[in-house]
Amino acid sequence: MNLITCVQKQGDKWAIGHKNTLLFRFSDDLRFFKQHTEYKIIIMGEKTFESLPRVLENRVHIIMSKDENYNPYNFVSQWRVSKNAPLLVVNSVEKLFELVNEV
Numbered sequence: 001m002n003l004i005t006c007v008q009k010q011g012d013k014w015a016i017g018h019k020n021t022l023l024f025r026f027s028d029d030l031r032f033f034k035q036h037t038e039y040k041i042i043i044m045g046e047k048t049f050e051s052l053p054r055v056l057e058n059r060v061h062i063i064m065s066k067d068e069n070y071n072p073y074n075f076v077s078q079w080r081v082s083k084n085a086p087l088l089v090v091n092s093v094e095k096l097f098e099l100v101n102e103v
Helices: 027-037 046-051 093-102
Strands: 008-010 013-015 040-045 059-064 087-090
Touching: 027 040, 040 046, 040 093, 046 059, 059 093, 087 093
Parallel strands: 040 059, 059 087
Antiparallel strands: 008 013
């Protein structure tokens, strides 16, 4: 498992985003992310998922949510969702590891 994130120190705290957007938008970083995640599983929280500009093709999206009724397809109804980008939801770390081992 690899972790890809961008962080910035804001005062005495570290941040990975601001108001559901990326801290920075560098084309080299976005290319790096695509190169290293395509045809793999990506795991994110529901707020990160909802901040995406679209479903990321050729990746399995696992979305972590405390809401047991969270349905990502309700959010992405305006997006074209491909079979190459399944959307799966888990409600606990235990379920996450079970699912990752199945996929």
